[in-house]
Amino acid sequence: MGSKANEDIKKALDNNDPGLAASITTKYLEDTNNIQLNIAVTGESGSGKSTFVNAFRGIDNRDETAAPTDVVETTIESYPHPRYPNVILWDLPGIGTTKFPADQYLKRFGFEKLDFFIIVSAYRFRENDAKLAQEIKKMGKKFYFIRSKIDNNLRDAERSQRKYDEGETLQEIRENCIQGLEDQGVTSPQVFLVSHFHLHKYDFPTLEETIEREMPSLKRDVLNLDLPNVCRSVIHKKKEVFSSQIKYYALLSAFVAAVLIPGLSIAADAGILGWVLKTYFNGFGLDKKSMEKLSRHSTKPLGYLRVVMKCVFSGKNVTKALVVLLLRCLPLFGMWEAAEEGLGSIPTLGSIIAASLSFLTVYTFSSSALDSLSVDAEHVQIQALNIQSTR
Numbered sequence: 001m002g003s004k005a006n007e008d009i010k011k012a013l014d015n016n017d018p019g020l021a022a023s024i025t026t027k028y029l030e031d032t033n034n035i036q037l038n039i040a041v042t043g044e045s046g047s048g049k050s051t052f053v054n055a056f057r058g059i060d061n062r063d064e065t066a067a068p069t070d071v072v073e074t075t076i077e078s079y080p081h082p083r084y085p086n087v088i089l090w091d092l093p094g095i096g097t098t099k100f101p102a103d104q105y106l107k108r109f110g111f112e113k114l115d116f117f118i119i120v121s122a123y124r125f126r127e128n129d130a131k132l133a134q135e136i137k138k139m140g141k142k143f144y145f146i147r148s149k150i151d152n153n154l155r156d157a158e159r160s161q162r163k164y165d166e167g168e169t170l171q172e173i174r175e176n177c178i179q180g181l182e183d184q185g186v187t188s189p190q191v192f193l194v195s196h197f198h199l200h201k202y203d204f205p206t207l208e209e210t211i212e213r214e215m216p217s218l219k220r221d222v223l224n225l226d227l228p229n230v231c232r233s234v235i236h237k238k239k240e241v242f243s244s245q246i247k248y249y250a251l252l253s254a255f256v257a258a259v260l261i262p263g264l265s266i267a268a269d270a271g272i273l274g275w276v277l278k279t280y281f282n283g284f285g286l287d288k289k290s291m292e293k294l295s296r297h298s299t300k301p302l303g304y305l306r307v308v309m310k311c312v313f314s315g316k317n318v319t320k321a322l323v324v325l326l327l328r329c330l331p332l333f334g335m336w337e338a339a340e341e342g343l344g345s346i347p348t349l350g351s352i353i354a355a356s357l358s359f360l361t362v363y364t365f366s367s368s369a370l371d372s373l374s375v376d377a378e379h380v381q382i383q384a385l386n387i388q389s390t391r
C-alpha cells in the first residue's frame with residue numbers, strides 16, 4: 001500500500017503537477033481511519049504484558065474477555081481496542097519463555113505485520129529490554145517503553161530508604177530506563193512509569209493520551225509514505241536535465257556576444273537568462289499558476305508555501321530589467337562591462353573576450369539559479385504535503 005501511494009505521488013510530481021501530488025497525499029491520509037494498526041506488546045515473561053493489554057482495553061484481569069495473566073503464555077493472542085476497532089493489540093509471549101534469542105524472537109512472530117511496539121519491563125532495565133529495543137530499532141519501527149510494577153518499586157524504596165522521596169525515586173527509575181535505551185542508540189526514548197493497579201497515578205494517563213495523539217502519525221508510518229525522498233528524487237532528476245542544458249545556453253550567449261555590437265550583449269544575455277529562469281520555474285512547479293494550484297489542493301495558503309522560498313527570484317515576476325539588476329551583482333559584471341566598452345575598438349580580441357565573459361556569466365548565473373530554485377522546490381513541496389524532512 002505504501003509503495004502504491006509513493007508511486008502515485010511520484011507520477012504526479014514527474015508530470016509537473018505538485019497540486020495533484022498534494023491531493024493524492026491528502027486522500028491517502030484521510031483513509032488512515034481504515035488502516036489497521038498492529039501494536040505488539042512485548043517484554044520479559046511476567047513483566048505485566050497481559051495485564052497492560054487488559055488495562056489499555058479498560059478491563060480487569062478477572063474479566064472473562066481479559067488476556068490471561070499469571071499463566072505462562074507461549075502463543076500470541078490479539079485483542080481489538082474497544083474504542084478503535086482498527087487498533088489491534090498483540091499480546092506476545094514473554095521473551096524469557098521462548099527458546100529464541102531476541103533477534104529471532106521478533107522474527108518468529110512475524111514482525112513485518114507488527115507496526116508498533118510496546119516493551120513492558122518490570123523492576124529494572126535488563127539485557128533483554130536492551131536487545132528488544134535494538135531489534136525494533138533495526139527494523140526501523142518505533143516503540144514506547146513501559147516500566148510496570150512501579151507500586152512495588154515505591155513500596156520497596158519506602159521500606160529501605162531513611163529519607164524516602166517518591167518524586168526522587170520515580171526520577172531515578174525514569175533516568176535508568178532512558179539511559180539504558182540511549183545506550184542502545186535510541187534517541188529521545190518515550191518512557192512511561194506505570195502501576196497497573198493504580199491506573200490514574202504515575203504515567204498511565206499520559207501514555208493513553210500519547211497513543212491517542214500519535215495514532216495518526218503511527219498510521220501514517222504504516223502507509224510508509226516516503227514523501228521527502230519521493231520529492232527529492234523527482235527534483236534531483238529534473239535538476240540533472242536542466243544542468244546538462246546550461247552549457248548550451250552559455251554557448252548561445254557567447255555566439256551572440258561575439259557577433260553583436262558592444263553594449264547589446266548584456267541585453268541579449270538578460271533575454272536568454274529570463275527565458276532560462278522561466279523554464280526552471282515551470283519545471284519545478286514554482287510558477288504562479290502551479291503554486292496557486294498547489295495551495296488549493298494542499299489547503300495551505302500561498303503565503304505559507306512562499307515563506308520557505310529563499311531564491312531571490314522566487315515569488316517575483318521575472319523581467320529583463322530584474323535579470324539585468326541581478327547581473328549587476330555578479331563579480332564578473334564589472335569586467336564584462338569594461339570589456340564591452342573598452343574592447344569594442346579592437347574587433348577580434350574584443351569579440352573573444354566578450355564571448356568568454358558572456359559564456360561565464362550565463363553559466364554561473366544559470367547554475368546558481370538552478371541550485372537555489374531546486375532547493376526552494378523541495379522545501380515548497382515538503383511544506384505543501386506537510387511532511388517532515390529528514391535533512
Ligand SMILES: Nc1nc2c(ncn2[C@@H]2O[C@H](COP(=O)(O)OP(=O)(O)OP(=O)(O)O)[C@@H](O)[C@H]2O)c(=O)[nH]1
Nearest residue numbers: 045046047048049050051069070072094149195196
Ligand atoms: N504490583 C503489580 N503487579 C503487577 C503489575 N502488572 C502486572 N502485575 C502482576 O504481575 C503478574 C504477571 O503479570 P502478567 O500480565 O501475566 O505478565 P506477562 O508479562 O503477561 O507474563 P507472561 O505472559 O507469562 O510473559 C501478575 O500477577 C500481575 O497481577 C503492576 O503494575 N503492579
Ligand SMILES: [Mg+2]
Nearest residue numbers: 049050068073
Ligand atoms: Mg502474558
